[in-house]
Each structure stands twice: as C-alpha cells, then as structure tokens.
Amino acid sequence: MHHVTGTDGWRSRALAVMPVGSSTNSKAPTMLPDEPEVIVGGRGGRVWDDRGREFIDFRCALGPVTLGYADPRVDAAISAQLEHGILFGHPHPLETTTAELFCSLVPGAEAARFLKTGGEALAAVIRIARAHTGRDRVVQIGYNGWLNSLAAGARVLPGSTTTFVPGVPQALAQLHHAVDWDDRDTLDALFADHGSEVAVILVAADYPSIPEAADFYRHLRELADRHGALLAYDEMVTGFRVAVGGMAQSTGVVPDLAVYGKGIANGMPLSVYCGRREVLAVLDRGEVVVTSTYGGETLSLAAATATMTIMRDEDVPGRLRDLGAYLQDGLNALFVRAGLAIRLVGHPACPQFVGEGAVIDRFLRASFAEGLSLYRVVYVNAAHTDADLVDALDRAGRACEAIRG
Numbered sequence: 001m002h003h004v005t006g007t008d009g010w011r012s013r014a015l016a017v018m019p020v021g022s023s024t025n026s027k028a029p030t031m032l033p034d035e036p037e038v039i040v041g042g043r044g045g046r047v048w049d050d051r052g053r054e055f056i057d058f059r060c061a062l063g064p065v066t067l068g069y070a071d072p073r074v075d076a077a078i079s080a081q082l083e084h085g086i087l088f089g090h091p092h093p094l095e096t097t098t099a100e101l102f103c104s105l106v107p108g109a110e111a112a113r114f115l116k117t118g119g120e121a122l123a124a125v126i127r128i129a130r131a132h133t134g135r136d137r138v139v140q141i142g143y144n145g146w147l148n149s150l151a152a153g154a155r156v157l158p159g160s161t162t163t164f165v166p167g168v169p170q171a172l173a174q175l176h177h178a179v180d181w182d183d184r185d186t187l188d189a190l191f192a193d194h195g196s197e198v199a200v201i202l203v204a205a206d207y208p209s210i211p212e213a214a215d216f217y218r219h220l221r222e223l224a225d226r227h228g229a230l231l232a233y234d235e236m237v238t239g240f241r242v243a244v245g246g247m248a249q250s251t252g253v254v255p256d257l258a259v260y261g262k263g264i265a266n267g268m269p270l271s272v273y274c275g276r277r278e279v280l281a282v283l284d285r286g287e288v289v290v291t292s293t294y295g296g297e298t299l300s301l302a303a304a305t306a307t308m309t310i311m312r313d314e315d316v317p318g319r320l321r322d323l324g325a326y327l328q329d330g331l332n333a334l335f336v337r338a339g340l341a342i343r344l345v346g347h348p349a350c351p352q353f354v355g356e357g358a359v360i361d362r363f364l365r366a367s368f369a370e371g372l373s374l375y376r377v378v379y380v381n382a383a384h385t386d387a388d389l390v391d392a393l394d395r396a397g398r399a400c401e402a403i404r405g
C-alpha cells in the first residue's frame, strides 16, 4: 500500500521514521501519486508540493486556515510579537486581552482560558464538568479529538468508529457513551438508565446536518437541564467558520461550556475552553487543575487577536458562506451533469461529501491530478478569489470527465 512515488520519496522517508508517516492521521496521503506527498508552501487559497505542482486548496489545514495561507495581517502580528519574545515566566498582557476579545464575541463565554489543541481542551471540559456536577458519565456526540476517544462506538477519527478501544481501561470506557447525531431514542434510553449520573453532554455538530441543527441543540439543552447535566459544545470546526460564535451563535442555544480552536488563529496552535464562570470556578477554587506551559504562548495569542479582529470587522464567516455556497452549488451541478451519485451537503463553509465512498475517492483522486486539493469536508478560506473558484470548478469538471469514462 505504501508505494513510493515522485522523485523525493517523502512518504517512504516519513513512514520509516514516523508511525503513520504524519503526526495528523487525516493528513497522511492515501491517493499517491496524484495526491501531494508533502506541501512546502501556500499563499492565499493555493499551495505547492515538493515537485512544484500548484493546487487550489480547499483543505485549509483541515479547518484552521480561515483567512488564507500566509495572511499578511496575521503574519505581521506574529512578527511584531516575535521581536519581544515568545513565552515568559509570568502571564503576558496578550493573554488577558485575547480572552477579553474572545469573550466579547462568543455567546456563553463568560470566561475563557487557553491551551494548544482541541483534544486537550475537551479533556479539560470533561474534567471540569465532572468536578462541577460530582458525576462520572459523559455522553459524546461526534468526534472530539483523540484524547476523548474513550467510549466503545465513539469516533476515533473524524468519520470512523470502533467497537473496542485498545489502550483505554474498560472501567473508564464504560463511563463514556457515544451517541450518533440526532439519535434521540438512544439518548432517551441512556438518560432513563443513568440520567442522574451524567456530568455532561458533549456535542460536535454533524457536518451535513449543520443547517438544520437548531432543533437537536434545543433538545440537548432541554435534556441536560432536566437531568442536571451540563451541555458542552465542541466548536473546533464550527467556531470562527460557520459563525464567529459557532453553533451557539447560529442556533441561539447557549451551552454551559465550549471548546474553540482551529479557525481562531489562522493556523497558529491555540485552543480555548470557556463557558459559565460559575462552572469554571472549580479552577479558581483549585479543585481542578488544568495547566500547561504553553497556554499563554504569545505568537499564537497575537495571531488569534489579529484573526478575531478581522473576523469581527469584515464579517469573514459571511464571506466563507458566500464563497462556499458558490463552490458547493457549482460542484453539485457538475456531479448531477456527470451522473455521479455524490453530493456536498451541509453548511457552505464546511460541507461534507455524501454518497458512495468509492466514487468520492475516485473524484478526490482525479481532482488532485487536476491540481485541486479537496478533503471529505471542503473548507474555503477568505482569500479564495472569484478566479480561484472559477478555476476550481473548471478543474473539477475535468476530474468528473476523467472518472466518467
């Protein structure tokens, strides 16, 4: 399977020294030689591989790149901070000002604190929720990062589940309950059996269902309130993309706790856990310790402040929606015309391919061959130009032609 192609053989070199050949499973190429083995640079909406091939890119680092690769405004903020140092032995003012800005933009964020990845921020939320409620069980809907792939049936990666979790003690796995999106019967049964033991319902939006998600969120809010559980949102993908305030803003249903990341800093590593002050008070009281050397790292905070300011002042989520809708509608029209039983479904800023997996894979591979880099979820960024989109649809049209024959 791991055949080497291209002149440099980065894939085989990576596999020799690194399990999976990539630190991020979903980024490891599976469609060589059409797919890039490595990406060496990017600007705006385009990226380049080691062989000098240019791709119009709708992977956007799997979500984080919201403004565009090498955005000059964000990069200037990073460079300016770099001159003064990266990390210190005391808090830096940016930690407070970034938290102030974040809390002013996100519904339900009375207070916020920083970490680096979504996985650890979600682990923090689970710990806080357990301490606040004095309960042990966690209900998980959707993928919440590798640290939280604890329950049998939970998503171990975006889009894949397991019935057995090697490496997780049974006693711990039994306290985590994975529930499918909008599976109200399973939720009802679970709460009938264990309602008084559930600390938190943790939900990540199902991509194809985002436009109609409000009713399910209302249901979850009501269920949590009725049973004295907390409601927490995983806004890693939806925050600063579907809306600045993610599903909390777009549905109007406010959670007790939430996690943000990805789109907040245009690619710099920063995650946020936030929510009701009364719940987060377990941290102030020292009952729960969540702490990390790099939480207040200033380059990422500077990038986040720049990104959030631009998002707020320029309605970036509105632009992502408009650009995304043009691409989504254009691609779906091509699929109809080519007689391919695949579609892009969901919110235009992060629609997901649905349909026969083999056909989706053939289309993705043919797209790579045409210089179009797509993923199961299609992420636009605000630097994609109208010309990029027209060009992308051209290339996608040729990819459809190529696989039809």
Ligand SMILES: Cc1ncc(COP(=O)(O)O)c(C=O)c1O
Pocket (backbone or CB within 6 Å): 116, 117, 118, 119, 120, 143, 144, 145, 146, 158, 204, 234, 235, 236, 237, 261
């Ligand atoms: C919905 C969701 N939650 C959590 C995560 C985990 O975030 P991280 O990879 O930063 O740990 C991801 C990452 O793909 C995600 O898509």
